Amino acid sequence: MKRLTSITDLEKLQKDLALRRKGENLLVTLCQGTGCKAYESHKIYEAFEKELNARNLREKVSLRSTGCHGFCEQGPLAVIFPGEICYCRVKAEDIPEIVEKTLIKGETVERLLFQDPEGGKRYAREEDIPFYRHQERLLLGQNRLLDPRSIKDYIALGGYQALGKVLAEMTPSEVVEEVKKSNLRGRGGAGFPTGIKWETTSQAPGEEKYVVVNADEGDPGAYMDRSLLEGNPHLVLEGLIIGAYAMGAKKGFIFLRQEYPLALENLRLALKEARDYGLLGENILGTSFSFEAVTKRGAGAFVTGESSALVAAIEGRVGEPGPKHINTALQGIGGKPTALNNVETWANIPRILERGASWYASLGNRENTGTKIFSLVGKVNNTGLIEVPLGTTLKTIIFDIGGGIKGGKKFKAVQTGGPSGGCLPEKYLDLPVDFDRLRELGSMMGSGGMIVMDEDSCMVDVARYFMQFLKEESCGKCISCREGINMMYDILEGIALGKGREEELELLEELAWATHKASLCGLGKTAANPVTSTLKYFRQEYLAHLKEKRCPAGVCKALISYTLDQEKCNGCGRCQKLCPVKALEGERGSPPHLNHPLCIKCGICFEACPFKAIYVQ
């Protein structure tokens, strides 16, 4: 490939590639994101190739490996254009049928279409599926269309045009002004206005400045950043290059979580291709602007997602947070001005400059513009990655997009914002999800984790679980965080074991207050959210554990026991066969006797009983 040496070169290339893409009559895109890969989606690709070759169709059908489409619950996914027919849970053995019916005859394979768990309706077109229909996929939308390992795909779909426009028509300060006008707020969690951060860095004295992508995504169950980097790395890179131009940075770092090998691979390839095409390096697109970016890998600590700890890690020091009166935007890497933004924040930049700040600001609400990606997980029917305008209600997210609670159970709480987010009860389902509303209620946006819990979740156990995660991940510098979380964990553990005393609730509240108030960084300051929010909204449940030594949700093992309803049992013996400790005694054919001292309360019999004859108390 010849290096692009002017903006006209880029425009011409885009037109050529778009035209060539238009000529693709039949296109199959296959999700090869980490989630679908776990279901061996690479074998589906191979199966398609084999089948198309066998039928001499390889030339007529374009096959693309793409990043994550988002609907992970239904993976592996295949989308066929034209028609945008979405096939779910595809297996290699389904491929001949898909080729025969859909690619040759233009029919759909009914059994592979998404079926609504409630009502049973099937949907052929991807955009009609409720999961997708209620979304606004500004950033994720391209994931299903392009091969992340091909810069040509990205350019064909209009990629790098925002960069071209910026370099041709805008001064650096105009770019900063545009980002400010868009009202974009940092997607890493704190929601700080990106434009103001950029302004600070761009106006800071000194020639040497840096731009950094924070891709140290560590929240359990959250994979927004991973999916963007795996599925559309050039989008993030384009944002970074534009930012570097706006702030006068010559070097950029992409700080990537060590546990993301596919993201690293795709990102490195993207950097190489961008360099080859003259979009990175010396004299980008023939202009006087030069910029280089490299990847840096984290060493596996959750806390390095915090800005000052991340800077320390890039510098080669231990990734621990530093004093908060030092603003990274002014004194970051090596003491030089450094603009550090989350993956998703950078990904928004090309969109804002393509279509203008006013258009962008029209999405969402006044103080919370644009869209946000959430990883919707837990007890919902449709788990996956979703993208909605900020201000969308929890109800729309959980019930319209998420399809409601699994197994017809009752909604109990949703935790937003990752491990240090708060748990919000049913009465807030109409809450518009944005930075400010969530904070007001004692939770937070975080980077966009959303864990839905049903009636079978015990909120004491939930708080205990998150304290366990956070105590391991506290760097340990501040006593308030290191010991505060640890002691909260100890108290919660005691309550779950039925050893708690009522006066410990007050102590728990004091510890939560101190951890929040006295700690240095965001991790410590927010760590107590799961405790404070569950105490606030689910206090009765704590009291049941403390006063009555009872776990209402039937989760805390020390406080529950199983009983067998002799009437309902028909003596099928299934429970006896499965019980790992042989606590269900008696002859087959008649109801067994549950030997309580032997029972380890694993719950296997409870879940396995076809007649619901086993109860938890």
Place this chain on the structure above:
Amino acid sequence: MINLTIDGKNYKGEKGENLLQVGLNNGFDIPHLCYHENLSPYGGCRLCLIEVTRGERTTLTTSCTYPGEEGLQVKTSTPQVLKARRLMMEIILALAPSSSHIQSLAGKMGVERTPFNYQKEGEGCIKCGLCVRACEELVGAGVLTFSHKGPQRKVEPPFGEEPKNCIGCGTCVYVCPAGCLTMEDTPQERKIDRWKRRMEMKTCQKCHQPYMPTPQIEYILKGPPDPPPEKWLSCCPICRRKG
């Protein structure tokens, strides 16, 4: 010089000097454990919390890590400051229940007992890192480090092995506020058990008493730009004074 107010009164300090030092210089009794004026501030014990107002923003912060600047308004004993300090002290007291220094500081702060129970393998260390910084910044030996994270965090020589670069000077023992470090001298050797370090003692040529670990003498001789003559180190300070 800069002007700032502490608890409503005007004071002067050096620009960039940390607020804990400014406060201490002006007679404010701000409790602290991980701070030492000759070492870089760390902000780990969270006892020296104060409220700082800069412009329109008020934050609760550790005074030892906050640099002084013109116009700051500092409050050292608001209800929130006192409550946070009390809770920190209660936690620290649970970590190091037998340290007399910590007991007396707690007493001064009105903390007599701790509601927390912490009988784990903390061995009395509060992880304030004074020993780590003293060894690195004052002694220059740098044999101590923090390892692990969260509650497992501890101070130890790399890999928990005997630190061969430790010169046995005892500075770590001297600065430790928790009293969890001990140093023992026998006629033959000096022992710092916590670091698993044992060193041979140099005997005074005149009185034949052990007086300094051999590695420390070697360190001094090759250390500073202008080391003392070897002969000067051949006897103990007492005999040296006798001449």
